[in-house]
Amino acid sequence: MYSRTQNENGSYNTRCLDCFMTIAFCVETDEELDRLEVHHVCPEKALAGLLAREKSIASKSLSN
Numbered sequence: 830m831y832s833r834t835q836n837e838n839g840s841y842n843t844r845c846l847d848c849f850m851t852i853a854f855c856v857e858t859d860e861e862l863d864r865l866e867v868h869h870v871c872p873e874k875a876l877a878g879l880l881a882r883e884k885s886i887a888s889k890s891l892s893n
C-alpha cells in the first residue's frame with residue numbers, strides 16, 4: 830500500500846504505508862511512481878516474513 834500526494838508544482842511524492850518511508854518525492858509521472866513503488870524493498874514486510882518463517886520453524890521443532 831502506498832500513499833501518493835501531489836506537490837504544489839504538480840509533481841508527486843509516494844510513501845509506503847507499511848514502513849512509513851517516503852520512497853520518492855518530486856516524481857513527474859504515474860509511470861515513474863509505479864516503477865519506484867515496485868522497487869521498494871519494504872523492511873516491515875521483510876521483517877514480517879522473517880518472523881513468520883521463524884514461527885513455522887519453531888512450531889515444527891516443537892512437534893518433533
Ligand SMILES: [Zn+2]
Pocket residue numbers: 845846847848849850869870871872873874
Ligand atoms: Zn515499506
